[in-house]
Amino acid sequence: MASDEERDGAAAIAPGEAARAISAIDGSCSWLADRIIAPGWYHLAFGLLAGGAIAEAEIRSWVLFAWSVAAYAVGCGALLWWNQRRAGVEMRYFDACTRAVFAGHVLALSGLIAFACWLDLDRGVRGAFLAAGVLAVSLAVVSGRWTDALLRARLRAGR
Amino acid sequence: MSAAACFDEIVHAPNRLQICAMLSAVDSADFATVREGLGAADSVVSKHVRVLHEAGYIEVRKATCASRVRTSLSLTEAGRAAYDGHVAALRAIVSNEAFRSSVRRRGVPAE
Numbered sequence: 288m289a290s291d292e293e294r295d296g297a298a299a300i301a302p303g304e305a306a307r308a309i310s311a312i313d314g315s316c317s318w319l320a321d322r323i324i325a326p327g328w329y330h331l332a333f334g335l336l337a338g339g340a341i342a343e344a345e346i347r348s349w350v351l352f353a354w355s356v357a358a359y360a361v362g363c364g365a366l367l368w369w370n371q372r373r374a375g376v377e378m379r380y381f382d383a384c385t386r387a388v389f390a391g392h393v394l395a396l397s398g399l400i401a402f403a404c405w406l407d408l409d410r411g412v413r414g415a416f417l418a419a420g421v422l423a424v425s426l427a428v429v430s431g432r433w434t435d436a437l438l439r440a441r442l443r444a445g446r
Numbered sequence: 447m448s449a450a451a452c453f454d455e456i457v458h459a460p461n462r463l464q465i466c467a468m469l470s471a472v473d474s475a476d477f478a479t480v481r482e483g484l485g486a487a488d489s490v491v492s493k494h495v496r497v498l499h500e501a502g503y504i505e506v507r508k509a510t511c512a513s514r515v516r517t518s519l520s521l522t523e524a525g526r527a528a529y530d531g532h533v534a535a536l537r538a539i540v541s542n543e544a545f546r547s548s549v550r551r552r553g554v555p556a557e
Contacts, residue, residue: 308536378471
């Protein structure tokens with residue numbers, strides 16, 4: 288129940304002023320939503336890290352494989368840290384929608400790796416890991432941009 | 447779930463409303479980001495942040511990173527409730543006016 292003072296405060300506000308205040312809120316949320324847009328190379332870098340680790344399997348060197356996995360882990364961490372510093376905000380990146388995109392990405396990537404393994408190791412098709420690596424780059428870019436779009440929509444809605 | 451409409455004088459000031467709007471959508475934001483969003487001077491933003499902090503609406507955290515102090519701001523539970531209630535009150539004012547306007551437009555013309 289609102290107190291008399293609160294009701295007086297609300298009563299003193301003209302509808303035009305309230306509309307301007309709401310417009311300012313929307314403006315702030317839009318500004319923040321635009322700020323979190325990652326640069327074009329950001330998702331490509333994620334893709335190159337994942338694609339590089341997969342394509343490297345073509346060489347069949349365990350040492351190189353271990354290095355590429357380590358580079359993937361460190362690179363992803365560094366990119367996430369840099370992007371958070373750049374945007375200057377900490378936010379819940381995972382809600383129901385973005386979690387679904389992320390889960391879809393992980394599943395697609397796993398399927399891609401499994402298919403490349405089957406082609407290369409079972410069927411002896413050379414270049415399967417290389418092709419899977421190239422596809423992984425596109426997959427990372429698409430899911431990254433999709434996640435960005437969902438996050439922007441959420442911020443614009445002020446949620 | 448929509449918050450109960452409750453006008454809040456502390457939140458209503460334009461700069462403070464924008465600070466709350468930015469912080470409501472994220473877990474925390476750097477002071478520099480908030481200042482950039484407002485397009486105001488450090489001193490102006492500091493003043494509004496202090497008012498919100500003293501009201502218990504925002505939490506101010508300072509962390510030292512590479513010999514630089516980084517200040518981050520986040521809404522407290524009380525601040526989020528006050529902001530949500532205030533926005534609901536503003537929307538109620540606007541929608542009441544829209545309702546009155548539509549009634550006036552649909553009114554029976556004078557003979």
